[in-house]
Amino acid sequence: MAKTKKKVISLLIIAALIAVIPLFTLKGAEFGGSDDAGSKVVSQITGTDYEPWFTPVMETWIGGELPGEIESLLFCVQTGIGVGVLAFFMGRFVERNKKENHENKLV
Amino acid sequence: MNQKERKIIAIVAAFAVAFGVTPVVNAMHIMEGYLPPKFCILWGVICVPFLVAGYFSIKKTLAENRKSITILAMAGAFIFVLSSLKIPSVTGSCSHMTGTGLGAILFGPAAVSILGIIVLIFQAIMLAHGGLTSLGANTFSMAIAGPLVSYGIYKLCQKMNVNKHVGIFLAAAIGDLFTYCVTSIQLALAYPSANGGVAASAAKFLAVFAPTQLPLAIIEGILSVVIIMGLETYAKSELSGIGFLKRGEN
Numbered sequence: 001m002a003k004t005k006k007k008v009i010s011l012l013i014i015a016a017l018i019a020v021i022p023l024f025t026l027k028g029a030e031f032g033g034s035d036d037a038g039s040k041v042v043s044q045i046t047g048t049d050y051e052p053w054f055t056p057v058m059e060t061w062i063g064g065e066l067p068g069e070i071e072s073l074l075f076c077v078q079t080g081i082g083v084g085v086l087a088f089f090m091g092r093f094v095e096r097n098k099k100e101n102h103e104n105k106l107v
Numbered sequence: 108m109n110q111k112e113r114k115i116i117a118i119v120a121a122f123a124v125a126f127g128v129t130p131v132v133n134a135m136h137i138m139e140g141y142l143p144p145k146f147c148i149l150w151g152v153i154c155v156p157f158l159v160a161g162y163f164s165i166k167k168t169l170a171e172n173r174k175s176i177t178i179l180a181m182a183g184a185f186i187f188v189l190s191s192l193k194i195p196s197v198t199g200s201c202s203h204m205t206g207t208g209l210g211a212i213l214f215g216p217a218a219v220s221i222l223g224i225i226v227l228i229f230q231a232i233m234l235a236h237g238g239l240t241s242l243g244a245n246t247f248s249m250a251i252a253g254p255l256v257s258y259g260i261y262k263l264c265q266k267m268n269v270n271k272h273v274g275i276f277l278a279a280a281i282g283d284l285f286t287y288c289v290t291s292i293q294l295a296l297a298y299p300s301a302n303g304g305v306a307a308s309a310a311k312f313l314a315v316f317a318p319t320q321l322p323l324a325i326i327e328g329i330l331s332v333v334i335i336m337g338l339e340t341y342a343k344s345e346l347s348g349i350g351f352l353k354r355g356e357n
Contacts, residue, residue, distance in 0.1 A: 015326045082184040085187075
């Protein structure tokens with residue numbers, strides 16, 4: 001058990017480091033999305049600014065581009081839904097295990 | 108899968124092949140409106156048989172063991188979380204993970220196509236990330252091609268007696284990378300380079316996506332292993348229920 005815990009913690013630290021290091025080593029980089037970088041390559045290959053033939057439905061509804069703050073809000077909502085579900089079930093599993101162990105001891 | 112289900116899958120597969128014979132084409136989060144309509148339809152049609160197979164696969168899993176719905180929900184939630192986190196990478200641009208490897212390992216590649224398309228629709232409508240017109244192409248790369256590779260690598264590692272956690276790590280990481288490779292190829296097919304054609308164009312897109320995605324693929328591999336370890340510790344009965352753990356093992 002203790003061994004698993006150590007393994008999990010060290011794995012998480014490695015993951016966090018991989019994610020954070022570029023931020024410190026590449027000072028001044030823009031960190032735009034690689035999806036956007038993809039569209040730049042499209043224009044580069046076709047030689048002209050590519051005009052998307054369809055605008056995202058959300059932008060049509062609100063008549064403009066989604067404000068950056070709202071976009072991060074929506075991304076957070078997505079993360080929140082995911083983390084909520086994960087944490088809820090994980091919590092249930094952990095408690096169930098505790099209870100089972102406890103009952104086993106009593107028997 | 109019973110016979111009726113098999114028939115339905117065969118019919119839609121035939122339908123997809125009939126429409127899909129136009130030169131094999133298109134790719135991961137491609138932006139809205141960036142794919143010519145012809146390609147949008149083509150990729151959408153190719154996805155249909157996989158989605159139908161996924162629907163039956165999930166139905167079967169749940170019919171066998173009602174309780175596995177919790178793990179299924181967690182696999183879906185994992186995709187939700189990972190695909191919403193934009194993480195800075197060594198190339199100075201951001202990208203996000205797919206999270207589909209975990210689901211593929213636990214439930215098989217077909218089931219993930221359903222989980223993946225839910226996330227993609229959410230992002231396409233709410234976030235203007237990806238898009239409805241490129242939904243088919245994005246579903247194919249993220250929810251079908253990536254998970255298939257993950258599943259294959261996981262099974263291969265099992266056969267070769269590689270340590271289970273190492274196998275899961277490799278499966279999730281390579282599946283993630285492969286998703287972006289497919290995206291590059293999809294984009295290249297839609298935008299062949301004037302000199303050099305599709306191959307030159309694919310190389311260009313790969314040069315943008317691959318270095319960015321490599322560190323993220325490693326993170327995804329690590330996170331998948333962590334979740335599996337947690338489940339192995341606390342949810343043994345569910346994992347045996349879906350056939351991930353053999354009874355008595357571990």
